[in-house]
Amino acid sequence: PVTSSEPTTPLVSRNGDGDQPIGADQHSLDQSIPHQNQPTQSNSTTDYPFLTSHFSNRATLFNTRRSQSTATTSTKMAGSLKVGDTIPSGTFSYIPYTPELSSPTVCGNAIDLKSDQWKGKKIVLFGVPACSANHLPAYIKKADELKSKGISGIYCIASNDAFVMSGWGRLLGSNEHVEMISDSTLKWLEEAGLTVDLTAHGLGKRGTRFALVIDDLKVTYVGIEESPGSVSVSGVDAVLPKL
Template structure:
């Protein structure tokens, strides 16, 4: 596994995430997965949030709702896009976005093979709880023109340094 990314590092450029773009007409149907190239963020300030799994209690009940609720606060601080990522497939992430009604505010991205998360050193092995060997650590980062300006990686359960309040304070 790669060394964990740090403030001042660049986001990996040789990986592609997948996502289903928001489409209001597809609320009860699957979207069509598209590539999400990180180059899309080269001239932007973005927040990327990594979670161990879609629909899991902390991710679904705390982490994602807080970012959704404070979306406008993030925008006021110059954030142009918010991306949630986990090692799942784009259809699960699309369904999670529809379930939580994030609509076009948060990009729900999939890193099915864990290539993006592995390149950043943000993978954890959760086989002991039946989640598999390649799962995202819980984290939030701010990248400005693809350079990491904030990184909060949780060392235990719950949401603190990866939460929206910590990100807003860092902005």
């Protein structure tokens, strides 16, 4: 048989830490590099810093630059509605709830709602600058309790269009409990002094977070949050004792 005259020294890997014969410690190599059929498991969001950053930014959306937000809100509050005021006249847009809207494929038709329709009625109107896990759901949960105290209508208002408001409300189950109304031009909210500039947070100008009790078009309770990310004086538990 033909034999090779080349040396039989094993191939080596030069990795800067000395010469390591290839195959000399294959077990260590196997343990250090995960196989495709052996996925690694993350035990912490620190393994994904972009996720940590994303949720951290979301969680502190209204808490960052607190002094700036408070100053903006204080400036806005100077012209806000107060107890005893007659609310501005305005026209809103909304999609009345019907059983057909329980299907996510049904859109509904937006119609006008004029503030004059509240004449002779006692209603609760609360506003949101963005979604909230604590604000709207609590009003939905305690809608019957509010109505047992003489409230004939509960309305959630924001600068989103009527279709977004309807979809959001249906997702949370507002249905016949809370009407989701839109002031997409901010006309009424600005006249009422209930807007806040969140441009510093990438959200632009919006309605702030507040609650009003309105009796025959006159304000009997005002709760405007110092920080639009908080729910205290505008929450249902603050409104109920005032009825």
